[in-house]
Amino acid sequence: MSPGLFVALEALKGLGRVLTRWGAWAASIAVVLLAGTAVIVLPTRDEDHTARTVFYLVASADAAVGESSLNRLAWDIWSWPGVSAVTFRFPGETEPQEIAQRSLVVRVRDPEVQRQVGIRLEQFGELTSIDHIQLTTSPPPRLPATSRVLALVGLVLALPLCLWLARWAARGLGAAWGEELALLRYSGASELLLRVPFWLFGALAGLAGAVLYAACFWGVWSWAQEVPAVRQAVPTFVTGGTVATVLGFLLGLALGLVGATVGFPARRHA
Amino acid sequence: MDISLQVSELRFATDDGVVVLDQVSFGVLREGVAVVVGPPSSGKTLLLRLILRELPSTGGQILLLGRNVARLSPRKVAVLRRKVGYLPEEPVVLRSRTVRGNLEFKLKALGLADEDAEDRIARALELSELVHDVERPASELSALETRKLALGLALVTDPPLLLCDDPVRNLAAPEAQAMIDLLMHLQRAGIALVITTREAHVAAQIRARCGESTPVVHLRQEVMA
Numbered sequence: 010m011s012p013g014l015f016v017a018l019e020a021l022k023g024l025g026r027v028l029t030r031w032g033a034w035a036a037s038i039a040v041v042l043l044a045g046t047a048v049i050v051l052p053t054r055d056e057d058h059t060a061r062t063v064f065y066l067v068a069s070a071d072a073a074v075g076e077s078s079l080n081r082l083a084w085d086i087w088s089w090p091g092v093s094a095v096t097f098r099f100p101g102e103t104e105p106q107e108i109a110q111r112s113l114v115v116r117v118r119d120p121e122v123q124r125q126v127g128i129r130l131e132q133f134g135e136l137t138s139i140d141h142i143q144l145t146t147s148p149p150p151r152l153p154a155t156s157r158v159l160a161l162v163g164l165v166l167a168l169p170l171c172l173w174l175a176r177w178a179a180r181g182l183g184a185a186w187g188e189e190l191a192l193l194r195y196s197g198a199s200e201l202l203l204r205v206p207f208w209l210f211g212a213l214a215g216l217a218g219a220v221l222y223a224a225c226f227w228g229v230w231s232w233a234q235e236v237p238a239v240r241q242a243v244p245t246f247v248t249g250g251t252v253a254t255v256l257g258f259l260l261g262l263a264l265g266l267v268g269a270t271v272g273f274p275a276r277r278h279a
Numbered sequence: 280m281d282i283s284l285q286v287s288e289l290r291f292a293t294d295d296g297v298v299v300l301d302q303v304s305f306g307v308l309r310e311g312v313a314v315v316v317g318p319p320s321s322g323k324t325l326l327l328r329l330i331l332r333e334l335p336s337t338g339g340q341i342l343l344l345g346r347n348v349a350r351l352s353p354r355k356v357a358v359l360r361r362k363v364g365y366l367p368e369e370p371v372v373l374r375s376r377t378v379r380g381n382l383e384f385k386l387k388a389l390g391l392a393d394e395d396a397e398d399r400i401a402r403a404l405e406l407s408e409l410v411h412d413v414e415r416p417a418s419e420l421s422a423l424e425t426r427k428l429a430l431g432l433a434l435v436t437d438p439p440l441l442l443c444d445d446p447v448r449n450l451a452a453p454e455a456q457a458m459i460d461l462l463m464h465l466q467r468a469g470i471a472l473v474i475t476t477r478e479a480h481v482a483a484q485i486r487a488r489c490g491e492s493t494p495v496v497h498l499r500q501e502v503m504a
Contacts, residue, residue, distance in 0.1 A: 012390040019384070189384070191371045192432065196385055197331075197360030 013205045016193070020186050020206030024213075027181035031214055034178040037171040038218025038264045042257045043225055044167050047160035050245045054154050064123040065105050065142040066115040066130060067098070074111075074135040082135065083113055089129070091122030105142050149241035175211065175268025182210050183274035190274070207269040215265020219258040226253060281309035283344060283440045283471035284330065290338030291322070291329060299325055303339070305494040307471050309439065312489045314482040315475040317498030323475035324368060326498070327442045330473070331363060332356045344440065361389060364438035364470075368445045370429035374418040378409050378428055381417055382435045391436060399435050406465060407431035423454040427461065440471045447481055455481070463488055 024031060070079055079097075087095045093116045102108040115130075117123045123141055130139050183190060186206065193203055230250050233239040239246075289303040299322040307313045317323050329336050332348040341348045346359055373381050382400045386392045391399070404410045407430045412420070417428055426446065433441060446462060447455035459481065466472050466489065476482055486493045 010387070010392075012388055015387045019388075188371060188373050188375075189388075192373060192381075192385060193388055195365050195367050195371055196389060196432070196436075197357055197363075197365075198388060199357050202388070 012198075012202060016189075016202060017206045017209045019189065020182065021209065023182060023185040024210070026185040027178060030174070030178035030181040031210070032217075034171070034174040034265075034268065035214045035217035036221060037167060037174045038215055038261050038268075039221035039225065041164065041167045041171050041264060042218065042222040042261060044160055044164035045260070046222075046226065046253055046257075048157060048164055050243055051157035051160055052151055052154050052243075053157060060145050060147045062143060062145045063105075064117050064120060065144065066117065066123060066127055067106060067108070067140040067142060068113045068115065068130050068133075068136045069109070069138045069140075070111045070113065071135050071137050072110065078135065079111070079113070082133065086113065086115055086126070086130070089126060091118040092116070092126060093118060105144055106140065110137075150238070152242050171264060172268055172271055175214070175265075176272035178214065179207055179210065179269055179272025180274060182207065204270070204273055207273045208266055211265035211267075211269025211272075212262055213265070214268070215261040215263070216258065218264070219261030222257045222261065223254050226250070226257065282342070283307045283309050283311065284313070284473060285342040286326075286330070286339070287341075288339040289326070289329065289336055289341065291325060291334070292337045300329070300336075300498070303496060303498070305496045307440070307473055307494070309471055310466065310469050311493070312466050312472045312474065312485060313494045313496065314485050315473065315496045315498060316477070316479055316482045317475070318477055321498035323477070323498060324444050327365070327444055327473070327475065330442060331360055331365065361436055362438055362440070364433035364436070364441040366426075366430055366433045366441065366443040366446055368448060370426045372417045372420075372425055372428045372432065374416070377414050377416055378404070378420075378431070379413045381428060381432055385432055385435055389436065399437060402437065403431040403435040406434050406468060406470075408461060421454075422450060423457060426450070426458060430461070430465075434465075434470075438470070440473070441465065443472060443474045445475050445477060447476065447478065459484060 083095045083097070086092060095116075096114045098104070098108045098112045098114050100108055100110055105114065113136075115126060117126055120143070123143075127139055127141055130136055190203060227250065230246070233243070233246060284307040286306070287304050289300055290298065291300040292298045303326065305313050305315075315323055315326060325334070328334050330341055330343060330348070332341075332343075332351065335349065343359060344362055346355075348356065348359070351359060373384060376384060379400065382403055383392070383396070386396050386399060404413060407427045409424070409427050409431055412424060417425065420428060430446075443462065447458050450458060462472060462474060463485070474481075474485060482495050486495055
């Protein structure tokens with residue numbers, strides 16, 4: 010067995026004596042990761058929640074009209090002033106209304122344009138009927154941007170707390186393993202060898218924090234799948250779960266190793 | 280004539296300019312002894328730490344086992360460091376382990392748990408007079424026995440040179456005498472010794488037993504600003 014592995018395994022036997030500190034550190038890593046995730050998925054700015062009215066004309070085409078003719082007509086209409094878009098609809102479609110036969114859906118800027126475009130469309134013999142439609146829609150409720158600010162504040166508070174807990178936990182391990190540490194130092198063991206148990210301690214805390222984070226993340230994710238309001242409120246949350254988990258483990262490990270490096274009880278020069 | 284340690288015109292000053300050691304010179308032959316005497320805070324422990332290159336000196340030269348420690352890379356210092364036994368002022372032992380467990384821990388941690396490990400342990404136990412205490416927990420050892428175990432830990436790597444930092448401190452007179460007898464036994468077994476002490480009579484006794492040629496270095500109490 011290599012000296013590093015031996016020292017690491019021996020040090021881990023002392024983990025039981027600092028389990029509370031280690032657990033608190035792991036939990037703080039999970040909090041940092043959750044706060045970081047919230048900062049990423051929550052909206053960066055407030056969106057306009059006022060209702061919007063959209064104006065359409067649905068022009069049904071005669072069954073005898075060829076595909077190319079209808080296509081030319083659509084391009085022609087799109088060039089008219091005030092027309093925002095022209096799209097095709099086929100029987101059976103339901104947007105913006107039930108479609109019974111091939112149709113052109115013309116979206117226009119405002120009611121006046123809708124009226125003028127309607128008059129012009131009536132002059133085309135290929136079109137059998139023209140319906141004027143006005144749809145008012147309300148955007149789904151989104152979480153306010155202040156929620157992201159709160160998450161950011163949480164992250165800013167959690168990160169130093171995490172480092173402090175890392176120092177506290179590493180000091181605990183240093184105290185629990187103080188005799189071994191002192192003996193190794195007096196024996197001329199390298200600082201690298203002395204740090205090995207602390208890095209292992211930190212890596213385990215980081216991985217435990219990442220597991221805690223992943224459990225929380227996927228728990229909320231599963232719940233969000235069942236609640237449409239949550240999906241609408243935080244649409245970015247429903248994607249990227251796997252990436253978030255992988256990143257969570259990598260960042261958790263990094264936080265654990267950084268914490269162990271920061272918390273390592275350096276030799277005091279008397 | 281082999282020289283284990285040669286300290287020449289050693290000087291150490293703190294960052295504040297306080298001179299703690301100045302013009303300290305002495306040598307220790309192979310299987311020889313040197314005694315460093317000084318009151319508390321005179322730099323005895325500091326001298327040993329300078330020898331072990333735990334701190335850089337601010338002047339002078341230290342040749343340890345033929346190597347100038349100031350010119351060695353940290354890696355080479357670590358290698359050299361393992362060839363030197365160190366008995367700290369406060370004995371450091373693993374109280375939750377047995378005497379053997381202590382020695383095995385050190386050998387395994389230093390990657391020396393090879394086929395010679397049992398021989399190393401047996402020799403260390405014999406030299407430190409702990410042969411009959413091998414399975415006793417360190418927590419049950421007396422003050423003298425604990426110091427012997429610390430000595431065994433220092434000797435388990437078969438060092439040719441042993442640095443002893445005030446080995447009789449806080450020991451009652453009979454125990455202190457037993458410790459001095461043990462150190463003299465080590466010297467006769469071929470281990471060079473550097474012994475620091477705050478007791479002038481300890482230095483005198485060691486000199487009397489090892490010969491008038493034994494160097495005794497006196498450190499001064501006051502430091503120079």
